[in-house]
Amino acid sequence: MKKLTLISTLILAGTMNMAHAEDCAAKRAALQKEMDIAQHYNNSAKVNGLKQALAEVNAHCTHDSVLADARQDVAKLERKLEEKQADIREAEADLREAQAEGKQDKMAKYQRKIREKQADLQEIKQELAQARAEQAALQK
Numbered sequence: 204m205k206k207l208t209l210i211s212t213l214i215l216a217g218t219m220n221m222a223h224a225e226d227c228a229a230k231r232a233a234l235q236k237e238m239d240i241a242q243h244y245n246n247s248a249k250v251n252g253l254k255q256a257l258a259e260v261n262a263h264c265t266h267d268s269v270l271a272d273a274r275q276d277v278a279k280l281e282r283k284l285e286e287k288q289a290d291i292r293e294a295e296a297d298l299r300e301a302q303a304e305g306k307q308d309k310m311a312k313y314q315r316k317i318r319e320k321q322a323d324l325q326e327i328k329q330e331l332a333q334a335r336a337e338q339a340a341l342q343k
Contacts, residue, residue: 226341227264234260266341273338280331287324294320 234257241249294316301309 226266226269227260230260230264231257270338270341273334273341276334277331277338280327280334284324284327284331287320287327291317291320291324 234253238250238253238257241247241253294313298310298313298317301313
């Protein structure tokens with residue numbers, strides 16, 4: 204049963220992430236599909252939770268609300284991108300200071316931090332590109 208719950212949770216999480224940029228009908232359909240799966244496995248707690256989520260979608264989901272959510276996602280990712288870029292600049296300044304002082308251990312530490320932050324930056328850029336594409340699709 205735990206395996207089933209985990210699978211359902213993963214499917215629902217993926218569905219909700221994907222549905223975030225979709226229209227309300229797609230959200231309803233995804234929730235109904237999940238509810239059907241939960242009913243098939245007699246998972247009444249999951250069914251009740253999905254019924255609640257479906258009621259929320261029915262009560263509050265509009266094209267404008269979905270578009271507003273997409274805009275908020277883009278703005279949030281843009282802020283996250285700016286913060287990560289500032290983190291990289293700070294780590295680069297720390298690296299330059301360590302280089303000026305000739306401290307090899309600190310140089311290695313800051314180089315590692317910069318690599319990690321640049322990898323994070325790339326992920327954020329990809330997420331932002333996807334969020335912008337989803338927003339643009341909603342505006343059509």
